[in-house]
Amino acid sequence: xxxxxxxxxxxxxxxxxxxxxxxxxxxxxxxxxxxxxxxxxxxxxxxxxxxxxxxxxxxxxxxxxxxxxxxxxxxxxxxxxxxxxxxxxxxxxxxxxxxxxxxxxxxxxxxxxxxxxxxxxxxxxxxxxxxxxxxxxxxxxxxxxxxxxxxxxxxxx
DNA sequence: ATTCTAACA
DNA sequence: TGTTAGTA
Numbered sequence: 001x002x003x004x005x006x007x008x009x010x011x012x013x014x015x016x017x018x019x020x021x022x023x024x025x026x027x028x029x030x031x032x033x034x035x036x037x038x039x040x041x042x043x044x045x046x047x048x049x050x051x052x053x054x055x056x057x058x059x060x061x062x063x064x065x066x067x068x069x070x071x072x073x074x075x076x077x078x079x080x081x082x083x084x085x086x087x088x089x090x091x092x093x094x095x096x097x098x099x100x101x102x103x104x105x106x107x108x109x110x111x112x113x114x115x116x117x118x119x120x121x122x123x124x125x126x127x128x129x130x131x132x133x134x135x136x137x138x139x140x141x142x143x144x145x146x147x148x149x150x151x152x153x154x155x156x157x
Numbered sequence: 158a159t160t161c162t163a164a165c166a
Numbered sequence: 167t168g169t170t171a172g173t174a
């Protein structure tokens with residue numbers, strides 16, 4: 001089932017790669033010398049280009065046709081790779097933030113419940129509080145009732 | 158690897 | 167005419 005083609009597997013000799021990219025072999029060598037492409041090598045010395053390399057060559061071609069010189073193309077490709085890394089990082093951080101938010105929600109909810117039961121305990125063991133409970137509990141920290149929780153302390157007393 | 162050429166300003 | 171990209 002794994003007849004999947006690895007886009008990064010180097011397979012094409014420079015002549016074939018040049019043909020597919022609509023370029024001359026010399027041009028490919030020049031791009032390599034300037035660091036625009038890094039084709040693999042056989043055990044000898046002959047260059048082997050992957051589909052990913054071919055895609056990159058076409059990208060270079062398109063950027064050139066848009067009027068950029070080789071320096072500009074190199075810059076664009078570099079920035080694009082940085083952008084890709086930055087976007088991956090943003091995705092990871094978003095995931096992390098969401099996980100932490102969920103965890104905090106759980107912790108806050110647990111704290112609300114602990115506070116509620118503690119208040120009930122104080123009411124039963126120490127009599128009525130000197131200060132009304134509603135003034136002790138900040139508005140945003142009132143316990144949240146759950147549908148499955150029939151022991152809501154606010155109604156049980 | 159070097160040289161030659163086309164395009165461009 | 168100098169520079170650049172691509173070619174022979």
